[in-house]
Amino acid sequence: MQTHGAPVAAAAAQFLGAAVITLPLGALLGNLSLAAISDAAPELAVLGIFSTGAAFGMQTIAQRFTSASHAAVIVSAESVFGAVGAAIFLGERLSPTGAAGAAVIFGSITLLSLTTDKISKPAVAD
Structure with a gap:
């Protein structure tokens, strides 16, 4: 069982990597626009911070202990x-x-x- 490392940095790197890959694809292939992002900003913030960031971060931290x-x-x-x-x-x-x-x-x-x-x-x- 490994109890060292930088789980928060690893999770942040994964989020950054996913954003770098998916944002340009969304802009090119989807209906991604600044107006759409602005309209959905509160929902995106809650989704990004709590449902994704906090949950994935806690999971990454907890996995060090199993x-x-x-x-x-x-x-x-x-x-x-x-x-x-x-x-x-x-x-x-x-x-x-x-x-x-x-x-x-x-x-x-x-x-x-x-x-x-x-x-x-x-x-x-x-």
Whole structure:
């Protein structure tokens, strides 16, 4: 388990990299304009700061204190919990295809969690 590094800097670098790649693409291929950004500025700020920045930052910081396999399970389950949360708190409906996908993801995570506990690790010679 690695408990050092700069998780906030890593998260900031990922956000900056994503912005550098996606903003020009949005301007060229989408309906991105300064007027649209200005109109949606409050919503974009809340989304960027809380839903993305704070949540991703906390996740990045917390992953330093767990194993890589546990972090992979947490990240894999994120979409399932997002869909369940949207259904519970926003009243959204999951399509049959989405429900099947969530079931496959959740089943895979469960199966992986159960089988990795039974796999013995080879002895390491000193």
